[in-house]
Amino acid sequence: MSNFKVAIRENQKIQVVDLKGYLDAHTAPELEKLFQTLIDKKVFNIVVNCKDLNYISSAGLGVFMAYIEDVRKNNGDIKLSNMSSKIYNVFDLLGFPLLYDITSDEAEAIQKFCSIK
Amino acid sequence: MITSILNISSNTEKLSVVREFVSDAARNFGFDDETVSKISLAVDEACTNIIKHAYEYAPNKELEIKVLTNKQQFEVIITHQGKLLDPKLIKSPDMKEYLVHPRRGGLGIHLMRLLMDSVEYKIRDDKKCEVHLMKKMSTAVG
Numbered sequence: 176m177s178n179f180k181v182a183i184r185e186n187q188k189i190q191v192v193d194l195k196g197y198l199d200a201h202t203a204p205e206l207e208k209l210f211q212t213l214i215d216k217k218v219f220n221i222v223v224n225c226k227d228l229n230y231i232s233s234a235g236l237g238v239f240m241a242y243i244e245d246v247r248k249n250n251g252d253i254k255l256s257n258m259s260s261k262i263y264n265v266f267d268l269l270g271f272p273l274l275y276d277i278t279s280d281e282a283e284a285i286q287k288f289c290s291i292k
Numbered sequence: 293m294i295t296s297i298l299n300i301s302s303n304t305e306k307l308s309v310v311r312e313f314v315s316d317a318a319r320n321f322g323f324d325d326e327t328v329s330k331i332s333l334a335v336d337e338a339c340t341n342i343i344k345h346a347y348e349y350a351p352n353k354e355l356e357i358k359v360l361t362n363k364q365q366f367e368v369i370i371t372h373q374g375k376l377l378d379p380k381l382i383k384s385p386d387m388k389e390y391l392v393h394p395r396r397g398g399l400g401i402h403l404m405r406l407l408m409d410s411v412e413y414k415i416r417d418d419k420k421c422e423v424h425l426m427k428k429m430s431t432a433v434g
Contacts, residue, residue, distance in 0.1 A: 197308060232400075240399075
């Protein structure tokens with residue numbers, strides 16, 4: 176049984192991806208599949224809510240890395256929200272707060288998308 | 293002193309077992325939660341690299357994860373019989389360049405080096421390959 180779950184919902188017309196559990200080399204393909212589906216549907220404004228994400232390794236980070244340029248080329252973004260300090264520390268260690276828009280909560284990320292429309 | 297050994301097959305499904313095994317050993321050694329998380333992530337990255345690059349995802353190969361402790365030093369040695377890891381993969385990426393042009397891959401090795409005090413790759417006389425990850429207990433006096 177997978178110890179990772181990914182789900183999608185809409186909040187103010189923005190697609191929100193909820194991550195739950197452990198995102199590693201075994202579970203990263205699930206997230207990759209979802210991102211590919213979104214990109215295929217030309218959804219480029221994405222918020223990833225990390226509230227229930229317990230763990231991330233470079234395989235999980237690699238999924239964001241793989242799609243960030245694509246969505247930005249299409250005037251979109253992948254914004255990350257609700258990270259625990261444990262998850263944030265991994266992003267921070269690599270200098271990723273310079274690359275990604277990381278907000279403390281989902282509403283703030285949604286607001287940023289809405290305000291540039 | 294060898295404190296514990298775990299043998300797994302080269303399947304990413306086993307990464308959660310590896311993390312649990314290493315976390316338990318690091319916690320028992322006396323590391324705080326933050327350091328336990330760092331060591332667990334570094335060992336996950338090392339095993340992922342072996343499964344991906346040394347074994348090229350062949351699922352029924354073996355990895356041995358061994359924990360050795362010595363006074364203030366905690367060492368994890370991962371042994372495999374796959375391909376020797378490519379030195380280009382062992383090299384850390386230029387993070388300045390990486391952040392300007394994001395791409396997938398290459399982060400695992402870099403993370404391992406940031407998380408641990410030392411990371412070494414060795415080939416044994418019997419041709420088996422080893423990855424050594426070492427972390428020292430901080431001896432700072434408060």
